[in-house]
Amino acid sequence: MTESTSTEQSKPSTSSWFSNFDLTNQLTNLSSSIVQATTKVGAVANTIVQKSLPQRPSTPNENEEPNTESNKDLTSILTDFSSSVIKSAQQLKQAVEQKTILGHFTKEHEKFLTEKRTQQRREESAVPPWVGYKEEEEMKKQILALSQEQRIFLRDPPPGANYHFDMITAYPIALATLEVDENLKKMRFELVPKKITEESFWCNYFYRVSLIKQSTQLNALANENTNSQAINEADTSSTHADRRTSELNDKMFDGNQDFVSEDYDTTDINMDDIRREIEQLSITKKNSTKTKSSSPDLDEREWVKALDDELENVSTEQLENVSAEELEAQINEVLSAVTIRDNDLAKVNMGISPSELNDDEEKQTNAKRRRTDKRNTPMTHIEYDSLQEYGYHFKNDKLVSIESNEPFKFDVFDDKEENQKRYETIGKLIDNAVFDLLESTCKLQRVTVPIDAKRNEKTSFIFVSNDLSTAKYLMIIIHGTGVVRAGQWSRKLIINEGLEIGSQMEYIRRARAAGYAVIVTNTNLNDFQSSRSLRRHSTHPIRGSSSAEEHGCYVWEHFVRPSPAKHICIMAHSYGGAVVLEMARQFLKEFEQYVFAIALTDSPMTVYGRRVKKNVLQMLKQKTINWVTDTEKTDTVIGESDCCQLRSAGHTIHEWTSHTAIDAIFKYFAAKRQKLEQN
DSSP states (O other): OHHHHHHHHHHHHHHHHHHHHHHHHHHHHHHHHHHHHHHHHHHHHHHHHHHHSTTSOSSOOGGGHHHHHHHHHHHHHHHHHHHHHHHHHHHHHHHHHHHSHHHHHHHHHHHHHHHHHHHHHHHHHOOOTTTTOTTHHHHHHHHHHHTTOTHHHHSOOOTTOOOOOOHHHHHHHHHHHHHHOHHHHHHHHHHTTTTSOHHHHHHHHHHHHHHHHHHHHHHHHHHHHHHHSOHHHHHHHHHHHHHHHHHHHHHSOBTTBSSSOSSSOOTTOOHHHHHHHHHHHTOOHHHHHHHHHHOTTOOHHHHHHHHHHHHTTOOHHHHHTSOHHHHHHHHHHHHHHHHHHHHHHHHHHTTOOHHHHHHHHHHHHHHHHHHHHHHHSOSSOOOOSSTGGGTEEEETTEEEETTTOOBOOOOOSSSHHHHHHHHHHHHHHHHHHHHHHHHHTSOOEEEEESTTOOTTOOOEEEEEOTTTTTOSEEEEEEOOSSSOOTTBSOHHHHHHTOHHHHBSHHHHHHHHHTTOEEEEOOTTOOEEEEOOOSSSOEEEEOTTOSSHHHHHHHHIIIIITTSSOOEEEEEEETTHHHHHHHHHHHTHHHHHHHEEEEEEESOOHHHHGGGSOHHHHHHHHTTEEEEEOOSSOTTOEEEEOSSOEEEEOSOSSGGGHHHHTHHHHHHHHHHHHHHHHHO
């Protein structure tokens, strides 16, 4: 009842709205009709008057004067009437446009068209931010350098910065800058939207651009003042301009740094201030160590004098060559040294023995080391280009710390998201490390897919052994779905357990030792992202590898089929089973003739097999074993499915099955091969 009542109540308002809309249209049409009719009436009146004038006698006559006056009155009346009607019609039309929905819509539409035309003019006339300045070349050089440092884009303007960013205004300039700065294109492609939003990306970038523009103009102004004023006035002006420029450079990217320190805001601190503090403390890192060790028994005055003497050996050039982080660390170290020495003197005066002092000093040193480690750890993840920059390398097939030889540590930051970002970035570096090992250790060759790639076409790749064109026996290795790439079973296992467990390298070693040529597929590299569109990325498939199944079939057609190998075995993990099914479906006769054994690890073939015809499944069942997760001993027969026999992999975790079943799998391949050779 309530719903029907509310519906009925809403009907009058809806019909009223439509009636108002119809009335608006009627009034508009009426006003237009009146204007047209009035115009016609005026035209007719003028025609009548004009036609009546030539019929009058050319000789003036007193009796005709009244007629002339009457004609004039008629013309005047018609003209006044026409003007009044036109004025009334225009007022009616204006009222309709101002006080009705249609009028409001018309205004909004005109406003939209105006804004659009303005935006188009901006885009057409937009230029990069350095164009038009006297210092254009220097400004261009500094702005182009910004796009080579990732931190520029990931750090927001400091709190309190007098900077306002408008994306609509900056959009045309951003487009113009992208056209001439290839590094900026690459940086945007890598960061947006994976790590930062489009608007934040450009806000952070144009903030640094504004600092460069101010700094460059101030330098130019200082040079002009130097040339135009007296030496003393020029020195004063130049000093002021240089100080201001230094402050701007401290806020901006300076060399390889964006800010002086991660722990505090540097908008109020510049390098000159830090250097003055160093001078006041009268120390460098080298001299502080020497002072503490060489004069422990000096009294207060002698100790200060020793520091002053050592300061004389410190040149300004040495201070300028010290980075901001090193200066800050030196300040903290000197302050700590002064505090420790004062405490030691107090304890000696209290009668504490030297041995107790040494124990206490060791504890303080350990505590200081822990504080230093914590201070040196950034608050957020910084993306590096190599495992070594993260402090890791592979040693004895395990990923360990370069310094401590300890295994990989996941929890580095307080924020879980930052830890995950770091883990994913290291995972991508693992891909490249494994690729290098496939080439250097396993002696495989990287081959481009598609094989006939055009210039600048995006491609994938696989790895093959150098005897692919001559070997009679061939093993094809296929990984599962997800983030893994060629040469991997599980990225997680590679990071936490090592290459032997998580990579395919042990399979490759054994295959090569048994005389197999090897093809390592790369089924998950299917597409690439284009950075041409400023507002959003567009994904484009790689020809021949747009899906895992297409990649597998392309490899069969262009690499397996042309090879002389007539005895082929296949090892596939997880979704690799689906790839095998599609290859068997498309190349059924060749599978029946050449494939003698297929090994799968924890592949849900019952699910994948629903899309395949029975004759394909029956053919595969004669040559396929699937080692699945189970608590039974490895290689224990536990059942069968439509396309394979089921055996235990000896482990209950999915990603471990390829490692735990490796002995059983190669035993199976050897038995099938022996039977093949006997026949």
